[in-house]
Amino acid sequence: MADAQVTCITKPNVNSSHEHITHLGNPVSQWRWTREQVIASIDAGTNTFYVLDPVSGARANIGVVRETGRMPYLRTYADGQWNNNLLSLNQCPI
Template identity: 55%
Template sequence: MTDVQVTCINKLPRENKHEGITHLGNSTGKWARSQVIQWIESGTNTFYTLVGGKRANVGVINGPNGKYVRTHADGQWNDNLLALPECP
């Protein structure tokens, strides 16, 4: 299992809180949200953010419009992914 740091996202529309994230990435590449969800659910890879020196693990949420990704740290779901810049 690989532990992957996420350093950027792509989001359409940018204003949508969660379901709008289309891709997650870092300096080695970017992956479609659906692929990241599949890897997390199968246990193939784990993903995390590091914002302000704090690690937050990326998890999968079942929302009203389907599955999406969100970070979890210190026992709470939060929006660390939304603090990341756009991927090129």
């Protein structure tokens, strides 16, 4: 199983703080996957994904959230709580 750091995201509307994420990636490691690919990989136990807090360096793992009536989506999980560290990442280069 690979452990992959996510350093950027892609959203349809760059300025929206609540817009859904379409892609996650890491330009230094030269990868960019769709949200669906990341969800499938987490579900299969093939890879783990995480972000690092730029100030503290603390790791926040990325997990799949499933709510009734909604499509699955990705969020970070740290210190026993779900949070939205992903939305604060820079936009991935195209």
